[in-house]
Amino acid sequence: MDNWLKGKTAIIIGERDGVQGPAIAACLEAAGANIVFKVTECFV
Amino acid sequence: MDPENQGQVKTIAERAQKDMIPKSDIIVVLGASDLDGVMISAETVTTGDPTFSGPLAGVSLGLPVYHILEPEVKAVVPENVYQENIGIWELAVEPERLEKIGQELKALREKK
Numbered sequence: 001m002d003n004w005l006k007g008k009t010a011i012i013i014g015e016r017d018g019v020q021g022p023a024i025a026a027c028l029e030a031a032g033a034n035i036v037f038k039v040t041e042c043f044v
Numbered sequence: 045m046d047p048e049n050q051g052q053v054k055t056i057a058e059r060a061q062k063d064m065i066p067k068s069d070i071i072v073v074l075g076a077s078d079l080d081g082v083m084i085s086a087e088t089v090t091t092g093d094p095t096f097s098g099p100l101a102g103v104s105l106g107l108p109v110y111h112i113l114e115p116e117v118k119a120v121v122p123e124n125v126y127q128e129n130i131g132i133w134e135l136a137v138e139p140e141r142l143e144k145i146g147q148e149l150k151a152l153r154e155k156k
Contacts, residue, residue, distance in 0.1 A: 003120045009060065009070045011053055013045065013085050019075030023129035024112045028073060030125040036056055039049050
């Protein structure tokens with residue numbers, strides 16, 4: 001599969017009770033995306 | 045979705061538009077593990093805040109939204125990095141729920 005993530009500008013909305021922002025960022029960065037915003041939301 | 049984060053996303057999208065970056069080059073990737081949470085965030089950055097409480101109320105950004113557990117995202121991330129960071133969640137989220145999340149987000153991406 002072509003790396004469609006390469007060069008994309010990525011906004012990451014992680015969740016504390018799900019996959020958190022830094023974990024998603026590590027994956028997208030490794031795939032060549034440009035992370036412009038990452039956050040881990042918390043719903044209580 | 046947190047109003048502060050809505051504001052940040054709105055600013056990024058507006059700046060990108062000013063810099064002539066096509067919307068298709070900007071993606072939003074979610075990590076929520078429940079379908080409701082995924083769909084509220086996804087709607088917020090596509091058709092606008094469904095709760096009408098944040099800066100994206102009535103604002104249709106139309107950004108493509110993916111979930112980190114969707115197969116098309118996983119396919120282009122180096123396997124060792126994916127396993128190290130996400131692997132546990134692949135096991136924690138039931139396949140049926142994951143499939144439903146994928147279907148809903150795909151439908152949303154195709155609708156805009």
